[in-house]
Amino acid sequence: MSSPDRSWPLWEVFTQGKDGEPHQHAGSVHATDAEHALQNARDTYARRNEGVSLWVVPSAAITASTPEDMGPFFDPANDKAYRHPQFYKVPKGVKVF
Protein backbone atom coordinates (compact mmCIF):
# COMPACT_ATOMS: atom_id res chain seq x y z
CA MET A 1 0.00 0.00 0.00
CA SER A 2 1.35 3.40 -0.85
CA SER A 3 1.50 6.07 1.85
CA PRO A 4 -0.97 8.94 1.49
CA ASP A 5 0.24 12.07 -0.28
CA ARG A 6 1.20 14.46 2.53
CA SER A 7 2.60 17.23 0.41
CA TRP A 8 0.78 20.56 0.45
CA PRO A 9 -1.53 21.53 -2.41
CA LEU A 10 -0.06 23.32 -5.40
CA TRP A 11 -1.00 26.91 -6.29
CA GLU A 12 -0.37 28.79 -9.53
CA VAL A 13 1.08 32.26 -9.11
CA PHE A 14 0.34 35.27 -11.32
CA THR A 15 2.22 38.54 -10.96
CA GLN A 16 1.37 41.99 -12.28
CA GLY A 17 4.39 44.07 -13.22
CA LYS A 18 2.70 47.47 -13.25
CA ASP A 19 -0.75 48.93 -12.73
CA GLY A 20 -2.86 48.24 -15.80
CA GLU A 21 -0.73 45.38 -17.07
CA PRO A 22 -2.20 41.87 -17.19
CA HIS A 23 -1.33 39.39 -14.48
CA GLN A 24 1.04 36.85 -15.96
CA HIS A 25 1.87 33.34 -14.90
CA ALA A 26 5.07 33.31 -12.86
CA GLY A 27 5.20 29.74 -11.56
CA SER A 28 3.78 27.69 -8.73
CA VAL A 29 4.19 27.21 -4.98
CA HIS A 30 3.12 24.66 -2.37
CA ALA A 31 0.98 26.02 0.46
CA THR A 32 -1.60 24.89 3.00
CA ASP A 33 -4.18 27.57 2.17
CA ALA A 34 -4.75 30.77 0.20
CA GLU A 35 -3.12 33.22 2.64
CA HIS A 36 -0.13 30.91 2.99
CA ALA A 37 0.07 30.60 -0.79
CA LEU A 38 0.08 34.39 -1.14
CA GLN A 39 3.00 34.66 1.29
CA ASN A 40 4.97 31.92 -0.40
CA ALA A 41 4.29 33.52 -3.76
CA ARG A 42 5.54 36.84 -2.44
CA ASP A 43 8.72 35.27 -1.14
CA THR A 44 9.35 33.16 -4.21
CA TYR A 45 8.27 35.41 -7.10
CA ALA A 46 8.05 39.00 -5.86
CA ARG A 47 11.15 39.55 -3.76
CA ARG A 48 13.14 41.24 -6.51
CA ASN A 49 10.77 44.08 -7.22
CA GLU A 50 8.88 42.09 -9.85
CA GLY A 51 5.42 43.40 -9.31
CA VAL A 52 2.66 45.36 -7.69
CA SER A 53 0.01 42.65 -7.39
CA LEU A 54 -0.19 38.89 -6.93
CA TRP A 55 -2.85 36.30 -7.66
CA VAL A 56 -2.77 32.73 -6.42
CA VAL A 57 -5.10 30.07 -7.79
CA PRO A 58 -5.35 26.44 -6.70
CA SER A 59 -3.72 24.45 -9.50
CA ALA A 60 -6.57 21.97 -9.24
CA ALA A 61 -8.99 24.71 -10.31
CA ILE A 62 -7.34 25.02 -13.71
CA THR A 63 -8.78 23.08 -16.61
CA ALA A 64 -6.14 22.69 -19.29
CA SER A 65 -6.23 21.45 -22.86
CA THR A 66 -4.46 18.15 -23.43
CA PRO A 67 -1.79 17.30 -26.02
CA GLU A 68 -4.52 15.31 -27.88
CA ASP A 69 -6.47 18.53 -28.24
CA MET A 70 -3.63 20.09 -30.17
CA GLY A 71 -4.84 19.08 -33.64
CA PRO A 72 -8.51 20.04 -33.39
CA PHE A 73 -7.84 23.10 -31.21
CA PHE A 74 -4.97 24.78 -32.95
CA ASP A 75 -4.29 23.38 -36.45
CA PRO A 76 -7.37 24.96 -38.11
CA ALA A 77 -5.86 28.38 -37.39
CA ASN A 78 -2.81 27.64 -39.58
CA ASP A 79 -4.33 28.43 -42.99
CA LYS A 80 -6.59 31.31 -41.97
CA ALA A 81 -4.28 34.22 -42.28
CA TYR A 82 -7.31 36.45 -42.95
CA ARG A 83 -8.03 36.31 -39.23
CA HIS A 84 -5.02 38.53 -38.70
CA PRO A 85 -5.57 42.22 -39.23
CA GLN A 86 -2.66 42.80 -41.63
CA PHE A 87 -4.98 43.25 -44.65
CA TYR A 88 -6.41 46.44 -43.25
CA LYS A 89 -4.84 49.75 -44.11
CA VAL A 90 -4.22 51.95 -41.12
CA PRO A 91 -5.94 55.29 -41.74
CA LYS A 92 -3.74 58.35 -41.95
CA GLY A 93 -3.38 60.13 -38.68
CA VAL A 94 -3.55 57.03 -36.50
CA LYS A 95 -0.31 56.93 -34.59
CA VAL A 96 -1.05 54.50 -31.81
CA PHE A 97 -2.98 51.27 -32.23
Next chain:
Amino acid sequence: MSSLPLFSALLRLADDRLVLGHRTSEWCGHGPILEEDIALANLALDQIGQANHLLTYAATVEKASRDEDALAYFRDAIEYRNALLCELPNGDFGVTIVRQFLYGVYSVLQWDALSKSKDGTLAGIAAKSLKEARYHVRHAGEWVIRLGDGTDESHRRAQVAVDTLWPYTGELFMQPADEAELVADGITADVSLLELAWEVQVADVLRRATLTAPETAWMQRGGREGKHTEHLGHLLAEMQIVARSHPDAKW
Protein backbone atom coordinates in the same frame (compact mmCIF):
# COMPACT_ATOMS: atom_id res chain seq x y z
CA MET B 1 33.54 51.58 23.66
CA SER B 2 32.29 55.08 23.11
CA SER B 3 30.15 56.65 25.76
CA LEU B 4 28.02 58.53 23.26
CA PRO B 5 24.40 57.72 24.16
CA LEU B 6 23.27 57.77 20.53
CA PHE B 7 26.03 55.38 19.54
CA SER B 8 25.00 53.00 22.34
CA ALA B 9 21.34 53.26 21.35
CA LEU B 10 22.17 52.48 17.71
CA LEU B 11 24.24 49.46 18.77
CA ARG B 12 21.29 48.06 20.73
CA LEU B 13 19.06 48.46 17.67
CA ALA B 14 21.65 47.07 15.27
CA ASP B 15 22.89 44.14 17.34
CA ASP B 16 19.38 42.77 17.84
CA ARG B 17 18.88 42.66 14.07
CA LEU B 18 22.37 41.46 13.22
CA VAL B 19 22.33 38.56 15.68
CA LEU B 20 18.74 37.54 14.95
CA GLY B 21 19.41 37.91 11.23
CA HIS B 22 22.41 35.61 11.50
CA ARG B 23 20.32 33.06 13.39
CA THR B 24 17.64 33.25 10.73
CA SER B 25 20.26 32.81 8.00
CA GLU B 26 21.29 29.51 9.61
CA TRP B 27 18.08 28.08 8.14
CA CYS B 28 19.32 28.67 4.59
CA GLY B 29 19.27 25.26 2.91
CA HIS B 30 17.50 23.66 5.88
CA GLY B 31 13.95 25.00 5.53
CA PRO B 32 11.08 22.50 5.81
CA ILE B 33 10.11 23.18 2.19
CA LEU B 34 11.70 25.20 -0.60
CA GLU B 35 9.23 28.08 -0.31
CA GLU B 36 9.84 28.46 3.44
CA ASP B 37 13.58 28.17 2.96
CA ILE B 38 13.44 31.16 0.60
CA ALA B 39 11.12 33.03 2.97
CA LEU B 40 13.48 32.58 5.91
CA ALA B 41 16.47 33.68 3.83
CA ASN B 42 14.47 36.80 2.85
CA LEU B 43 13.79 37.59 6.50
CA ALA B 44 17.47 37.14 7.34
CA LEU B 45 18.52 39.49 4.54
CA ASP B 46 16.03 42.12 5.72
CA GLN B 47 17.31 41.91 9.28
CA ILE B 48 20.99 41.98 8.32
CA GLY B 49 20.24 44.87 5.95
CA GLN B 50 18.66 46.83 8.79
CA ALA B 51 21.71 46.13 10.95
CA ASN B 52 23.94 47.31 8.11
CA HIS B 53 22.15 50.69 7.91
CA LEU B 54 22.23 51.10 11.69
CA LEU B 55 25.90 50.17 12.07
CA THR B 56 26.89 52.45 9.21
CA TYR B 57 25.14 55.30 10.98
CA ALA B 58 26.61 54.24 14.35
CA ALA B 59 30.11 54.39 12.83
CA THR B 60 29.42 57.93 11.60
CA VAL B 61 28.17 58.97 15.03
CA GLU B 62 31.12 57.39 16.84
CA LYS B 63 33.76 59.16 14.70
CA ALA B 64 36.35 56.58 15.73
CA SER B 65 37.51 55.60 12.25
CA ARG B 66 35.94 52.16 12.29
CA ASP B 67 33.24 51.30 9.81
CA GLU B 68 30.16 49.06 9.92
CA ASP B 69 32.21 45.97 9.08
CA ALA B 70 34.58 46.67 11.96
CA LEU B 71 31.60 47.05 14.28
CA ALA B 72 30.07 43.79 13.10
CA TYR B 73 33.16 41.62 12.82
CA PHE B 74 35.66 43.00 15.31
CA ARG B 75 33.63 43.36 18.48
CA ASP B 76 33.61 40.49 20.96
CA ALA B 77 30.51 39.12 22.67
CA ILE B 78 30.98 41.33 25.71
CA GLU B 79 30.70 44.41 23.46
CA TYR B 80 27.48 43.23 21.81
CA ARG B 81 24.27 44.85 23.07
CA ASN B 82 21.55 42.60 21.62
CA ALA B 83 18.75 41.22 23.78
CA LEU B 84 19.32 37.61 24.84
CA LEU B 85 16.18 36.57 22.94
CA CYS B 86 17.96 37.20 19.63
CA GLU B 87 20.99 34.99 20.30
CA LEU B 88 19.24 31.84 21.54
CA PRO B 89 19.70 28.84 19.23
CA ASN B 90 17.04 28.31 16.57
CA GLY B 91 15.74 25.08 18.07
CA ASP B 92 13.08 23.49 15.87
CA PHE B 93 10.93 25.32 13.33
CA GLY B 94 8.43 26.12 16.11
CA VAL B 95 11.00 27.94 18.25
CA THR B 96 12.31 29.79 15.19
CA ILE B 97 8.87 30.97 14.13
CA VAL B 98 7.62 31.86 17.61
CA ARG B 99 10.76 33.95 18.18
CA GLN B 100 10.33 35.68 14.81
CA PHE B 101 6.81 36.50 15.86
CA LEU B 102 7.55 37.68 19.43
CA TYR B 103 10.47 39.78 18.25
CA GLY B 104 8.71 40.91 15.08
CA VAL B 105 5.78 42.47 16.95
CA TYR B 106 8.28 44.32 19.14
CA SER B 107 10.29 45.40 16.12
CA VAL B 108 7.25 46.84 14.32
CA LEU B 109 6.28 48.88 17.39
CA GLN B 110 9.85 50.10 17.80
CA TRP B 111 10.32 51.06 14.13
CA ASP B 112 6.94 52.75 14.12
CA ALA B 113 7.96 54.90 17.10
CA LEU B 114 11.42 55.59 15.63
CA SER B 115 9.99 56.60 12.25
CA LYS B 116 8.85 59.77 14.06
CA SER B 117 12.36 60.43 15.40
CA LYS B 118 13.69 63.98 15.16
CA ASP B 119 16.92 62.43 13.90
CA GLY B 120 16.34 62.32 10.15
CA THR B 121 18.75 59.45 9.46
CA LEU B 122 17.25 57.25 12.14
CA ALA B 123 13.72 58.14 11.05
CA GLY B 124 14.61 57.17 7.48
CA ILE B 125 16.07 53.81 8.48
CA ALA B 126 13.01 53.20 10.65
CA ALA B 127 10.50 54.02 7.90
CA LYS B 128 12.17 51.58 5.51
CA SER B 129 12.56 48.87 8.13
CA LEU B 130 8.98 49.23 9.33
CA LYS B 131 7.64 47.87 6.04
CA GLU B 132 9.93 44.87 6.24
CA ALA B 133 9.10 44.19 9.89
CA ARG B 134 5.36 44.32 9.16
CA TYR B 135 5.81 41.55 6.65
CA HIS B 136 7.89 39.54 9.11
CA VAL B 137 5.05 39.69 11.64
CA ARG B 138 2.51 38.69 9.03
CA HIS B 139 4.64 35.74 7.93
CA ALA B 140 5.47 34.54 11.44
CA GLY B 141 2.04 35.28 12.88
CA GLU B 142 0.25 33.21 10.24
CA TRP B 143 2.66 30.36 10.99
CA VAL B 144 2.12 30.61 14.76
CA ILE B 145 -1.62 30.22 14.21
CA ARG B 146 -1.14 27.25 11.89
CA LEU B 147 1.34 25.51 14.19
CA GLY B 148 -0.59 26.19 17.39
CA ASP B 149 -3.96 25.32 15.93
CA GLY B 150 -2.57 22.51 13.78
CA THR B 151 -1.82 18.91 14.73
CA ASP B 152 -1.22 17.65 18.27
CA GLU B 153 2.50 17.54 17.52
CA SER B 154 2.71 21.05 16.07
CA HIS B 155 0.62 22.42 18.95
CA ARG B 156 2.87 20.76 21.52
CA ARG B 157 6.04 22.08 19.92
CA ALA B 158 4.64 25.60 19.49
CA GLN B 159 3.62 25.69 23.16
CA VAL B 160 7.09 24.50 24.22
CA ALA B 161 8.53 27.30 22.08
CA VAL B 162 6.34 29.93 23.76
CA ASP B 163 7.23 28.60 27.23
CA THR B 164 10.96 28.52 26.40
CA LEU B 165 11.17 32.00 24.89
CA TRP B 166 8.77 33.87 27.14
CA PRO B 167 11.25 34.64 29.99
CA TYR B 168 13.48 36.35 27.40
CA THR B 169 10.83 38.83 26.22
CA GLY B 170 10.97 41.10 29.28
CA GLU B 171 14.42 42.40 28.42
CA LEU B 172 13.10 43.98 25.24
CA PHE B 173 11.10 46.50 27.29
CA MET B 174 13.77 47.46 29.83
CA GLN B 175 14.61 51.06 28.97
CA PRO B 176 18.36 51.78 29.35
CA ALA B 177 19.15 54.65 31.71
CA ASP B 178 21.66 56.30 29.36
CA GLU B 179 18.92 56.94 26.79
CA ALA B 180 16.80 59.29 28.92
CA GLU B 181 18.05 62.45 27.24
CA LEU B 182 17.63 61.00 23.75
CA VAL B 183 14.04 60.05 24.54
CA ALA B 184 13.35 63.48 26.02
CA ASP B 185 14.74 65.08 22.85
CA GLY B 186 12.55 62.90 20.62
CA ILE B 187 15.54 61.13 19.06
CA THR B 188 14.84 57.58 20.29
CA ALA B 189 11.76 55.86 21.70
CA ASP B 190 11.17 54.61 25.25
CA VAL B 191 10.81 50.84 24.77
CA SER B 192 9.01 50.40 28.08
CA LEU B 193 6.06 52.23 26.52
CA LEU B 194 5.75 49.59 23.80
CA GLU B 195 5.03 46.72 26.17
CA LEU B 196 1.28 47.17 26.53
CA ALA B 197 0.66 47.21 22.77
CA TRP B 198 2.99 44.22 22.38
CA GLU B 199 1.08 42.22 24.99
CA VAL B 200 -2.25 42.93 23.30
CA GLN B 201 -1.04 41.94 19.82
CA VAL B 202 0.78 38.83 21.00
CA ALA B 203 -2.16 37.71 23.14
CA ASP B 204 -4.50 38.03 20.16
CA VAL B 205 -2.41 35.71 17.97
CA LEU B 206 -1.71 33.24 20.79
CA ARG B 207 -5.45 33.01 21.46
CA ARG B 208 -6.16 32.31 17.79
CA ALA B 209 -3.36 29.73 17.86
CA THR B 210 -4.88 28.07 20.97
CA LEU B 211 -1.58 28.71 22.78
CA THR B 212 -1.10 30.18 26.23
CA ALA B 213 1.53 32.54 27.58
CA PRO B 214 3.17 31.20 30.74
CA GLU B 215 2.40 32.87 34.06
CA THR B 216 5.94 33.87 34.85
CA ALA B 217 6.95 37.22 36.28
CA TRP B 218 10.70 36.57 36.32
CA MET B 219 12.55 37.65 33.22
CA GLN B 220 16.04 36.95 31.95
CA ARG B 221 18.27 39.94 31.26
CA GLY B 222 21.89 40.83 30.57
CA GLY B 223 22.33 41.21 26.83
CA ARG B 224 21.92 44.98 26.86
CA GLU B 225 24.83 45.17 29.34
CA GLY B 226 27.01 42.74 27.40
CA LYS B 227 26.30 39.78 29.69
CA HIS B 228 25.39 37.13 27.18
CA THR B 229 24.59 33.44 27.10
CA GLU B 230 27.27 31.04 25.91
CA HIS B 231 25.44 30.86 22.58
CA LEU B 232 26.48 34.32 21.36
CA GLY B 233 30.19 33.47 21.44
CA HIS B 234 29.65 30.48 19.17
CA LEU B 235 27.46 32.51 16.82
CA LEU B 236 30.04 35.30 16.56
CA ALA B 237 32.87 32.82 16.03
CA GLU B 238 31.11 31.56 12.93
CA MET B 239 29.98 34.99 11.76
CA GLN B 240 33.34 36.69 12.26
CA ILE B 241 35.85 34.01 11.27
CA VAL B 242 36.29 35.04 7.63
CA ALA B 243 36.62 38.76 8.34
CA ARG B 244 39.10 38.11 11.16
CA SER B 245 41.17 35.63 9.17
CA HIS B 246 41.48 38.10 6.29
CA PRO B 247 41.24 41.49 7.99
CA ASP B 248 41.86 43.68 4.97
CA ALA B 249 40.12 41.57 2.37
CA LYS B 250 37.76 43.35 -0.04
CA TRP B 251 34.76 41.73 -1.63
